[in-house]
Amino acid sequence: MPPSQDQIIDICTVLSEQEQLNVTVKEAGKGFLIAGTGAAVGTLLGGPAGLFIGGTIGSAVAAYNCRDKCKSVVDIIRYDMTPDQQRRLAENVKVALQSFTAEDLLIVLPMVINSDPIKAAVVKEIVRFLTSEMGMAVSYT
Known part of the structure; x- marks a missing residue:
């Protein structure tokens, strides 16, 4: 049977x-843009340290936006x-x-x-x- x-x-x-x-x-592209923008803005404003801080903040914001996705x-x-x-x-x-x-x-x-x-x-x-x-x-x- x-x-x-x-x-x-x-x-x-x-x-x-x-x-x-x-x-x-399908939020991966959006998260990539948010994290990348944070890193780019941080680099422009603070050089290497800004890259670290901007990348970290951008990644945190991207992760927050993509939660429950x-x-x-x-x-x-x-x-x-x-x-x-x-x-x-x-x-x-x-x-x-x-x-x-x-x-x-x-x-x-x-x-x-x-x-x-x-x-x-x-x-x-x-x-x-x-x-x-x-x-x-x-x-x-």
């Missing part, structure tokens, strides 16, 4: 948590995805796992965390789905 959508979503959340997958809101993939799957998105993710994971025999999946699904090839296929599909279907940037921590 093939796994249900809920079972596949549960597996996706477990693997996302194990791999510590996170989605970052990183979200766990587990939270995205559980709370932010619509039922249709969850269904499509489950279907895509099923397609990604078609290269494995049904017998392998029945044996391995309860212990999917110990099967590197299956785990890699599922994680790869989660990352691909979030990147291409939802336009998110996924990072491993």
Whole structure:
């Protein structure tokens, strides 16, 4: 019997948590500009010491602005995805796992965390789905 959508979503959340997958809101460019501007202004005003102080202050401001911009993939799957998105993710994971025999999946699904090839296929599909279907940037921590 093939796994249900809920079972596949549960597996996706477990693997996302194990791999510590996170989605970052695309704020990296903004943080770079803030930190760089702080360093440049500091250098112009204070020379080498100003570079240190401006860079430090710019980086602190950038970090403050980017707080709460990183979200766990587990939270995205559980709370932010619509039922249709969850269904499509489950279907895509099923397609990604078609290269494995049904017998392998029945044996391995309860212990999917110990099967590197299956785990890699599922994680790869989660990352691909979030990147291409939802336009998110996924990072491993």
